[in-house]
Amino acid sequence: MKPILDFFFFYGSIHSYLSVMRIDSVADAAGVDIRWRPFNLREILVEQSNTGFTKNQIRLNYNWRDIERRAKRMTVPFVGRPSYPVDPELLALRVGVIAASENWCAEYSRATFQSWFIDRKISGLVQNVEEVLRKIGKSTQEILARAVSPEVTDLLKRETDAARKLGVFGAPTFASGSEIFWGDDRLEEAVEFARRP
């Protein structure tokens, strides 16, 4: 059986972009299975009073420059800063939770981040979620109805609780058992850890 690495990420997180786009190829090459686990990072940031970074323009400017440089190094497409923030009502996230429970989260998440970063569409607006779902061949009406159901609300809460319990404070975070690695720049280290004997 292949080792498993949990991939905690958030649809409104600019730093999750690089990992969403490249994690499957890194993991495939290393023989590791990825469990895609979208969670509500916004809730955790608010709990930890960790939202000041959104107001620090100096740091935000650096973050975008860093993403641009790293995208180039890793041949992930990047065409400049997209809109931020996105997913105002967590609709992209709620659909992601369904996708994760049915094993189509990788495809859905790549399509969602590509729509945001490359096609410049704001993730989470109904028409944009519908467009992403159509693109990957899913039934839009049924999924959008389930996305706001109590069952999906519960599932999202459980996943966010799981992240909180591991000590997750940002995204992307990779977890192998109780060992966590924060940031796309720790992906290779996390994969290596997951493969340890």
Added chain:
Amino acid sequence: MKPILDFFFFYGSIHSYLSVMRIDSVADAAGVDIRWRPFNLREILVEQSNTGFTKNQIRLNYNWRDIERRAKRMTVPFVGRPSYPVDPELLALRVGVIAASENWCAEYSRATFQSWFIDRKISGLVQNVEEVLRKIGKSTQEILARAVSPEVTDLLKRETDAARKLGVFGAPTFASGSEIFWGDDRLEEAVEFARRP
């Protein structure tokens, strides 16, 4: 002439430790000269209202675990969390500014961080600064007197202004011209950038 990389760091910064200990060997191997530039990160963090991280125990716990793992990967000694915070009156920093102006900053800084992280002594307390100076063969009384002089106050202010002007918001930060790279994990990328044709 060798390319130059500016190394902005702070004596109270736990994240500066790994870079202080390994930057010279990384730069030597790449044929890059390092300009050691201690600055007052504390002033910049306060200006940017970026001090919340010191109260976020979840994130601090992760940071220490990350430093421990990375120290092991890079064969830098690590024997557990030292005291934090340190250098209460910036005396270690003021001596570092003198050291940088006289080209003994690498040796002084490694000795200071080793005293903090390995010998478990609080950086910046007078007796500890004296001990570090004696260890590297410097005249303690003369240097401690100059450290609090108006000239060194000015020099420190100029270096902190230079960091601020570049958009530095944390330490360690590496700068090649106006291009900055934040974090020990960006050291190799920064060295590579400095060597570009």
